[in-house]
Amino acid sequence: MKNKDDIFKKVISHAKEYGFIFQSSEIYDGLSAVYDYAQYGAELKNNIRSYWWKAMVQMNENIVGIDAAIFMHPTTWKASGHVDAFNDPLIDNKDSKKRYRADVLIEDYAEKLNQKAEKEIAKAAKRFGDSFDREQFVSTHPRVIKYLAEKEDVLKRMALALDNENLADVKALIEELGIACPVSGSKNWTDVKQFNLMFGTKLGASADSAMDLYLRPETAQGIFVNFSNVQKTGRMKIPFGIAQTGKAFRNEIVARQFIFRMREFEQMEMQFFVRPGEEIKWYDHWKEKRLNWHLSLGLGKEKYRFHDHEKLAHYANAAADIEFDFPFGFKELEGIHSRTDFDLKAHEEHSGKKLQYFDHEVNKSYVPYVVETSIGLDRMFLAVFSTALQDEKLEDGSERVVLKLPSVLAPVKASVLPLVKKDGLPEIAREILDSLKYDFNVNYDEKDAIGRRYRRQDAIGTPFCITVDHETKEDGTVTIRHRDSMEQKRVKISDLRSIIHEEVSVGNWLKNV
Numbered sequence: 001m002k003n004k005d006d007i008f009k010k011v012i013s014h015a016k017e018y019g020f021i022f023q024s025s026e027i028y029d030g031l032s033a034v035y036d037y038a039q040y041g042a043e044l045k046n047n048i049r050s051y052w053w054k055a056m057v058q059m060n061e062n063i064v065g066i067d068a069a070i071f072m073h074p075t076t077w078k079a080s081g082h083v084d085a086f087n088d089p090l091i092d093n094k095d096s097k098k099r100y101r102a103d104v105l106i107e108d109y110a111e112k113l114n115q116k117a118e119k120e121i122a123k124a125a126k127r128f129g130d131s132f133d134r135e136q137f138v139s140t141h142p143r144v145i146k147y148l149a150e151k152e153d154v155l156k157r158m159a160l161a162l163d164n165e166n167l168a169d170v171k172a173l174i175e176e177l178g179i180a181c182p183v184s185g186s187k188n189w190t191d192v193k194q195f196n197l198m199f200g201t202k203l204g205a206s207a208d209s210a211m212d213l214y215l216r217p218e219t220a221q222g223i224f225v226n227f228s229n230v231q232k233t234g235r236m237k238i239p240f241g242i243a244q245t246g247k248a249f250r251n252e253i254v255a256r257q258f259i260f261r262m263r264e265f266e267q268m269e270m271q272f273f274v275r276p277g278e279e280i281k282w283y284d285h286w287k288e289k290r291l292n293w294h295l296s297l298g299l300g301k302e303k304y305r306f307h308d309h310e311k312l313a314h315y316a317n318a319a320a321d322i323e324f325d326f327p328f329g330f331k332e333l334e335g336i337h338s339r340t341d342f343d344l345k346a347h348e349e350h351s352g353k354k355l356q357y358f359d360h361e362v363n364k365s366y367v368p369y370v371v372e373t374s375i376g377l378d379r380m381f382l383a384v385f386s387t388a389l390q391d392e393k394l395e396d397g398s399e400r401v402v403l404k405l406p407s408v409l410a411p412v413k414a415s416v417l418p419l420v421k422k423d424g425l426p427e428i429a430r431e432i433l434d435s436l437k438y439d440f441n442v443n444y445d446e447k448d449a450i451g452r453r454y455r456r457q458d459a460i461g462t463p464f465c466i467t468v469d470h471e472t473k474e475d476g477t478v479t480i481r482h483r484d485s486m487e488q489k490r491v492k493i494s495d496l497r498s499i500i501h502e503e504v505s506v507g508n509w510l511k512n513v
């Protein structure tokens with residue numbers, strides 16, 4: 001069994017080697033924390049986006065999708081609170097000169113305590129077998145109680161210090177806990193400072209008339225400022241949602257972990273507008289719905305957990321993350337936030353325009369409350385890709401690398417392979433390719449022995465390999481090999497479309513949401 005670091009390295013190198021993700025501007029030695037999606041990566045990313053869009057927009061009568069611009073009027077960010085409060089607390093280590101997010105250093109410390117408790121629990125579970133009662137053990141075992149209580153204390157103290165903007169106390173906590181720089185082991189820290197994460201730019205050609213703008217740090221505000229436009233033109237009735245996907249930009253202090261934390265990334269967000277007082281009901285609803293969406297992809301229930309926020313953002317009255325078990329541990333994949341009427345009210349104040357809804361059922365106007373679901377497309381890519389990448393030992397002792405992507409998301413759905421490059425087999429293979437390409441992304445490969453071609457498709461996650469051989473010429477049948485079972489069946493060419501469709505159609509997968 002490889003350790004987590006090795007697995008993560010393998011994920012990164014596989015993504016590059018097989019044409020999923022490249023470092024941006026690699027020929028100039030790359031740009032830190034910026035990545036390009038390559039030929040298969042772009043397909044996989046499109047498929048994830050589309051799976052989300054269909055689940056949110058197409059499957060819900062009361063949700064519509066928009067595509068707002070990245071540039072927005074600068075007052076937007078004043079109203080949203082980003083100009084004043086979109087900061088991260090940063091701290092430098094004086095010896096290693098490395099920069100960290102102070103809150104992340106403390107959270108990592110808390111997570112270590114959690115892991116110590118989990119280790120004890122796992123040991124006991126093994127010892128007691130079926131009779132193990134986790135809840136009882138956690139509430140009575142002195143060491144576990146101590147670890148978990150200490151973890152809670154640390155997180156509470158940090159939340160309090162950050163809430164009160166008491167950065168000196170954040171530093172004091174780091175020192176008290178004896179947190180050392182992960183690179184140098186040094187505990188020689190600077191003071192904690194706030195750092196605004198928005199990228200500034202200018203609109204307009206001449207220096208005097210240019211207007212200071214920001215690249216949007218989240219897609220949500222494009223939805224809020226369009227609330228009335230969409231509600232009126234779409235004759236939307238509360239509760240209803242507006243969804244969108246698109247780029248967001250954050251000048252992250254520490255951008256690491258491949259595409260997990262980037263400076264340019266993509267979000268898929270949905271803002272759901274509800275009657276004030278009903279937000280918690282909808283918050284619970286969307287927590288469940290979103291988890292079901294994840295589970296429908298079959299990566300495994302144990303890969304997800306909820307994390308309810310201790311420290312709420314300035315706009316929220318409830319918030320939770322769906323965390324995913326990435327190669328470097330459980331981390332946030334998606335946020336579900338009950339944002340109250342904070343955003344719409346703030347835009348009303350700053351724009352002087354009413355952003356209200358007349359509710360015929362209760363016969364009054366109000367500013368709706370908002371429950372949002374917000375997921376990073378790149379993080380979802382990493383979740384899917386890292387889980388799917390597997391080393392498999394086969395019965396004959398050989399090994400294969402296989403990307404067991406949910407087939408609905410696979411970049412290529414089927415590869416058509418003539419057994420040999422002669423006897424008219426390539427021509428038949430191309431005919432099959434031409435007949436399938438209107439419905440699916442399919443490819444053709446005639447180079448190398450058939451076994452090697454299978455492995456190439458396994459490595460990019462293609463669910464089906466269709467092999468054309470001499471029998472095909474006689475009876476119009478081909479073999480179809482499934483990526484996961486490697487089982488091969490003989491089927492009629494005319495049945496291929498429905499076999500592939502049955503396995504990859506979005507509709508079939510969405511039925512599980």
Ligand code: ATP
Nearest residue numbers: 252260261262265332333334335374375376378379
């Ligand atoms: P984190 O605490 O990890 O910085 P966040 O709480 O600031 O994330 P949100 O503002 O809630 O994140 O953004 C919603 C989603 O956008 C996140 O759940 C994540 O999937 C994605 N996301 C946020 N920042 C980044 C980033 N720098 N790179 C990639 N994805 C990101």
